[in-house]
Amino acid sequence: MFSARRLDGGAGVRREKVGRLVDYLRECSARGRAVDLGQAAFVTSFNLLSATFFSVDLIEFESDATQQLKETIEGVTKILGTPNVADFFPILKRLDPQRIKKRSEFYFGRLLGVLGGIIDGRMESRSMETKNDLLAALLHLMDGSEYDLTYKDIQHLFLDLFVGGSDSTQCIVEWAMTELLANPEKMSNAKNELRSVIGEKNQVEESDISRLPYLQALIKETLRLHIPGPFLVPRRAVREVEIGGYVIPQHSQIFVNAWAIGRDSSIWPNPTSFEPKRFLNNNIGFKGQDFELIPFGSGRRMCPGLPLADRMLSLMLGSMLHNFEWVMEGGVRPDTTEEFGMALHKAVPLKAIPLYCF
Known part of the structure; x- marks a missing residue:
């Protein structure tokens, strides 16, 4: 699904979705309305x-269903990132003192119900329609005898993909726009690059991304300063190992504090400052080879959706910056308070007014 050939084949779908985003922002601009970015x-x-996955759009801008689904996915990530005292004192598991089990059953149940309804609908209509998407491929594998793939496997696979894919992308875009609104000169640098490379009236295309080094630098800087998954995905030690004089017992659960690595003053000068130019004169990337910047992890267990996220972030941010000027409602400075969890959300959602340029 995330191979280069498949991603190249899906360029039209990404162009369409970003085009719909631009249309929505243009409509808000015409009405002078602030946008929840x-x-x-x-x-x-x-x-x-x-x-x-399903060959259909599931949500719309500014609908109650969209808000409910967004809150559900954010609820899942908050629960996953909440330390559970019952993990340290198993005698408390039945009591569920923090109501983590109860809340997780609610949020996971709601999301699995949505996905189950889509899968059920496709299974009922398979004889009437043929679609070439991921769900069709998985249902075909489930029908065969070569793979031991169950309905529940498919349902939970989609849950992982939606939670990991939509929430992290949202966080990065929102944090990037927050920092750019707080640093107008950085936004001006990005807009000037887009104007000089793409032209005033042309749209940002995936083929343009490699010619936009400042846009790539500001995405890297956002990932360094506001990494979407502060502790990455938990690992487990398959054997006892000694690292830096510390013995890590076999089967230990391991969290990598990538948030702290991104703010380490011994690696990054002025680590709390948003400075995209720090990535203009080096080859540091976020694809797992440079351990000072590992927002998607590294090695065999790194995020498989990185190639898709890389393209979507550049397209979304490039289009939002190239087509619009942005001002904060009331002229206030954007809040940069972080809310920790499995994903690093903003404590105060970013709302800004787009001003259409063309």
Whole structure:
């Protein structure tokens, strides 16, 4: 699904979803309305995934269903990132003192119900329609005898993909726009690059990405300063190992504090400052080879959706910057308070007014 050939074949779908985002922002601009940028990015990334997986858009901009689904996925990530005292004192598991089990059953149940309804509908209509998407391929494998793939396997696979794909993309776009609104000169640098490379009236295309080094640098800087998964995905030690004089017992659960690595003053000068130019004169990337910047992890267990996220982030941010000027409602400075969990959300959602340029 994330191979270069498949991603190249899906360029038209990504162009369509980003085009719908631009149309929505243009409509808000005409009305002088502030946009919840996190929700707009969420709808765009979620519909990209649903179109790829199910050949259909599942949500719309500014609908109650969209808000409920967004809150459900954010609820899942918050629960996954909450330390559970019952993990340290098993005698408390039945009591569930923090209500983590109860809340997780609610949020996971709601999301699995949505996905189950889509899968059930496709299974009922398979004889009437043929679609070339991921769900069709998985149902075909489930029918065969070569793979031991169950209905529940498919349901939970999609849950992982939607939670990991839509929430993290939303976080990165929202944080990038927050930092750019807080640093107008950085936004001006990005807009000037887009104007000089693409031209005033042309749209940002995937073929343009490699010619936009400052846009790539500001995405890297956002990933360094506001990594979407502060502790990455938990690992487990398959054997006892000694690292730096510390013995890690076999089967230990391991968290990598990538948030702290991104703010380590021994690696990054002025680590709390948003400085995209720090990535202009070096080859540091976020694809797992440079351990000072590992927002998607590294090695065999790194995020498989990295190639898709790389393209979508550049397209979404490039289009939002190239087509619009942005101002904060009331002229206030954007809040940069972080809310920790499995994903690093903003404590206060970013709302800004787009001013259409062309």
